[in-house]
Amino acid sequence: MSTLTQINPVEPFLRTDRMPHIWCPGCGIGTTVNCFARALVESKLPLDKVALVSGIGCTGRVAGYVNLDSFHTTHGRAIPFATGLKLANPALNVVVYSGDGDLISIGGNHFIHAARRNVDITVICVNNFIYGMTGGQVAPTTPLGAVASTSPYGCYEHAFNLPFLAESSGAVYVARWTAFHVRHIAHSMVEAIKKKGFSFIEILAPCPTLFQRRNKMGDGLDTMRQYKQRSVIKNGAHTREVDIDLQGEIVVGKFVDIERPTLQQSMEQQLRQTLRDQYAGMGGA
Amino acid sequence: MPTLTTASSKGVLTGAHFLDGDQAACEGALAAGANFVAGYPITPSTEIVERFASRIPTVGGVFLQMEDELASSIAIVGAAWGGAKVFTVTSGPGFSLMMEHLGYAAMTETPLVLVDVQRGGPSTGLPTLPGQGDMMQARWGSHGDYEVIALCPNSPQECFDLMIDAFNLAEEYRTPVLLMMDESVGHMTEKVVIPSPDKISIYPRRYTSLPPAEYLPFRAGADGIPEMVKAGDGYRIHVTGLTHDEKGYPAMNWKEQKKLVGRLVSKIRDNAERIARWEEHEMQDADVVMVAYGITSRVAQRAMQLARAEGLRVGLLRPIVAWPFPEKRIRELAQRVHSFLVVEMNYGQMFYEVERLAAGHARTELLGHGGGMVHEPEEILQALREAAQ
Numbered sequence: 001m002s003t004l005t006q007i008n009p010v011e012p013f014l015r016t017d018r019m020p021h022i023w024c025p026g027c028g029i030g031t032t033v034n035c036f037a038r039a040l041v042e043s044k045l046p047l048d049k050v051a052l053v054s055g056i057g058c059t060g061r062v063a064g065y066v067n068l069d070s071f072h073t074t075h076g077r078a079i080p081f082a083t084g085l086k087l088a089n090p091a092l093n094v095v096v097y098s099g100d101g102d103l104i105s106i107g108g109n110h111f112i113h114a115a116r117r118n119v120d121i122t123v124i125c126v127n128n129f130i131y132g133m134t135g136g137q138v139a140p141t142t143p144l145g146a147v148a149s150t151s152p153y154g155c156y157e158h159a160f161n162l163p164f165l166a167e168s169s170g171a172v173y174v175a176r177w178t179a180f181h182v183r184h185i186a187h188s189m190v191e192a193i194k195k196k197g198f199s200f201i202e203i204l205a206p207c208p209t210l211f212q213r214r215n216k217m218g219d220g221l222d223t224m225r226q227y228k229q230r231s232v233i234k235n236g237a238h239t240r241e242v243d244i245d246l247q248g249e250i251v252v253g254k255f256v257d258i259e260r261p262t263l264q265q266s267m268e269q270q271l272r273q274t275l276r277d278q279y280a281g282m283g284g285a
Numbered sequence: 286m287p288t289l290t291t292a293s294s295k296g297v298l299t300g301a302h303f304l305d306g307d308q309a310a311c312e313g314a315l316a317a318g319a320n321f322v323a324g325y326p327i328t329p330s331t332e333i334v335e336r337f338a339s340r341i342p343t344v345g346g347v348f349l350q351m352e353d354e355l356a357s358s359i360a361i362v363g364a365a366w367g368g369a370k371v372f373t374v375t376s377g378p379g380f381s382l383m384m385e386h387l388g389y390a391a392m393t394e395t396p397l398v399l400v401d402v403q404r405g406g407p408s409t410g411l412p413t414l415p416g417q418g419d420m421m422q423a424r425w426g427s428h429g430d431y432e433v434i435a436l437c438p439n440s441p442q443e444c445f446d447l448m449i450d451a452f453n454l455a456e457e458y459r460t461p462v463l464l465m466m467d468e469s470v471g472h473m474t475e476k477v478v479i480p481s482p483d484k485i486s487i488y489p490r491r492y493t494s495l496p497p498a499e500y501l502p503f504r505a506g507a508d509g510i511p512e513m514v515k516a517g518d519g520y521r522i523h524v525t526g527l528t529h530d531e532k533g534y535p536a537m538n539w540k541e542q543k544k545l546v547g548r549l550v551s552k553i554r555d556n557a558e559r560i561a562r563w564e565e566h567e568m569q570d571a572d573v574v575m576v577a578y579g580i581t582s583r584v585a586q587r588a589m590q591l592a593r594a595e596g597l598r599v600g601l602l603r604p605i606v607a608w609p610f611p612e613k614r615i616r617e618l619a620q621r622v623h624s625f626l627v628v629e630m631n632y633g634q635m636f637y638e639v640e641r642l643a644a645g646h647a648r649t650e651l652l653g654h655g656g657g658m659v660h661e662p663e664e665i666l667q668a669l670r671e672a673a674q
Contacts, residue, residue, distance in 0.1 A: 015523070015534075017534075018534060047521075048517060048518070048519040048521070049517055051516045051517070053363070063523065063525070064523060064525065064534070064535060068521055069516040069517065069521055069522055070521075070522070070523045071366065071523075071524045071525075072523070072525035072526065072535075073359060073362075073363075073389070073526065074359060074389050074526060076355075077355060077356070077359040077386075080323070080351060080352075080355070080356035080357075080359045080360045080363070081359045081360065081362060081363035082363060083323075083356075083360050084323060084349075084359070084361055084362065084363030084364035084365075084367065084369075084371075085363035085364065085366060085367045085516060086363075086367070087321070087364065087367075088321050088347070088363070088364035088365075088368055088369035088371075089367030089368055089516060089517055091517060092367065092517050109352050109353060109356075110352065110355075110356055113351075113352040113356070271342045275342055275343060278343045279342055279343065280295070280342065280343050280344055280346075281345055282345070282346065282347050283320040283321075283341075283344070283345035283346040283347070
């Protein structure tokens with residue numbers, strides 16, 4: 001007599017002893033984590049050599065659920081933490097996984113500088129257009145006119161266009177998907193993790209509790225339907241032209257995939273060229 | 286407890302040198318084996334990272350100039366979890382920005398050294414002139430409860446020596462350790478003798494020997510301190526600034542808060558008598574005891590000579606480790622001396638500690654100012670005459 005057991009293929013990548021997670025029904029973050037686990041399977045990377053770093057916020061909690069060396073750092077500072085971790089231990093594949101408020105508002109300065117330096121890390125930004133953990137406040141990603149708890153009459157500040165910001169700051173890989181595009185997300189994650197240099201993926205994700213509800217956009221499933229209808233895949237689109245508004249077309253795809261020496265490569269090349277055999281290397285772990 | 290080792294010869298410039306305090310602090314860090322610095326320029330601390338940037342490529346390691354002090358103070362935490370021995374340096378305004386990561390390092394028990402070359406404050410204050418106004422910020426500056434260790438050199442030689450001690454204490458107690466210099470000590474040039482590597486004791490990182498299945502990253506040993514691992518070694522650890530259990534998992538309740546934060550505090554407090562260190566001069570017959578540290582202790586020493594020449598029985602107690610404070614010794618002295626005179630470049634910080642410990646048994650006076658210049662020996666002498674009344 002045979003016994004049938006059901007094994008979820010992503011289970012080995014999760015700290016199942018920490019379930020249930022804190023995310024709301026219909027939230028898109030869990031979907032992206034599922035994609036990430038599948039990307040790790042596909043990438044065939046040794047998991048002991050993958051480290052995940054998060055900041056603070058709903059997406060910041062990802063670090064607590066993945067069965068990897070994982071670091072839940074301070075608000076906005078996941079990227080400089082990851083920079084230190086990567087340069088001290090270059091054998092690690094370091095992935096920063098955090099939200100739009102964390103990475104782009106309080107952490108915005110670190111984001112542009114890490115892209116400029118071309119630190120060899122992957123940054124995954126789950127963009128739900130508001131601050132979720134604190135109750136749905138306006139963010140630098142909130143579309144014009146959108147209602148948030150601190151923009152009760154509609155947002156009147158222009159939002160950052162994240163792919164454009166990433167590319168113009170120096171990122172070598174830039175892609176955007178929505179939580180509807182699960183296969184594309186996983187595929188981009190594999191490419192980004194394997195890419196040498198600063199790679200960036202923006203994933204638009206529903207926050208039914210705080211964004212969709214306040215803006216009368218329905219629940220998580222309705223949002224998925226909207227993502228499907230509003231999204232247009234334009235690989236190679238000019239990032240200047242991929243702004244997002246509340247109702248219109250959402251341009252998704254892989255926008256940037258170029259080669260440029262990483263921070264470590266530039267550092268070693270410069271020091272070796274100047275110091276020759278006196279250069280003693282990075283002294284890494 | 287791990288066995289002490291000796292310094293690697295790679296970074297040690299054995300011999301007699303003529304160095305300022307900033308340069309000596311950098312050499313101390315290299316001798317201690319520091320191999321990763323993330324820094325941000327700020328007067329009067331910049332010479333430390335300039336020297337590190339110039340020296341480390343030939344020793345083996347990384348220097349990275351970051352975009353701000355928030356970045357530099359968290360990049361070193363990341364590097365420490367990657368296996369590096371790390372420090373960063375700053376002064377007043379940067380010290381304020383680093384407070385968040387002082388707390389994060391305390392909460393995650395990350396060994397690191399943070400150097401504050403103090404200048405006059407508050408705010409931008411006096412960038413090129415000395416102050417000692419950050420002493421309580423060193424102790425209480427980050428939110429919530431924790432204990433720190435802070436050292437206070439008064440010469441370039443001590444900047445070298447105490448930098449090594451700071452690294453050893455950081456590793457022993459798995460905690461951030463502060464080296465509280467001041468602009469005068471940082472920019473004063475004196476003879477600094479660097480011993481041979483075999484004369485330099487190094488406290489190695491407390492790496493676990495347990496296999497991953499048996500290891501809990503925040504389970505403390507009998508001494509209250511957990512063993513560490515680094516990322517990439519197969520332990521799949523989780524590290525968070527949230528209150529966490531022994532597994533490192535977030536635990537949002539008062540019981541885990543009490544267990545964790547209680548341990549963070551007691552691992553230092555229970556060892557306070559061991560960590561506290563001070564120097565005494567002319568204490569045997571002293572009626573008036575000066576308490577002074579850093580550059581101020583050097584002027585106080587001159588004032589003590591002048592007072593003794595007048596027949597005043599004056600002694601000097603110099604905290605070398607500022608925090609934990611030499612509490613027991615101040616309490617003992619309070620039972621037999623007439624008064625304390627605390628001389629410091631602030632409007633009263635360590636003064637309140639001395640007053641608290643004197644507990645009414647000895648009068649406690651403050652001779653303080655907000656920085657910008659060191660005290661004159663004559664003004665201290667005048668205060669000593671009054672304190673002796």
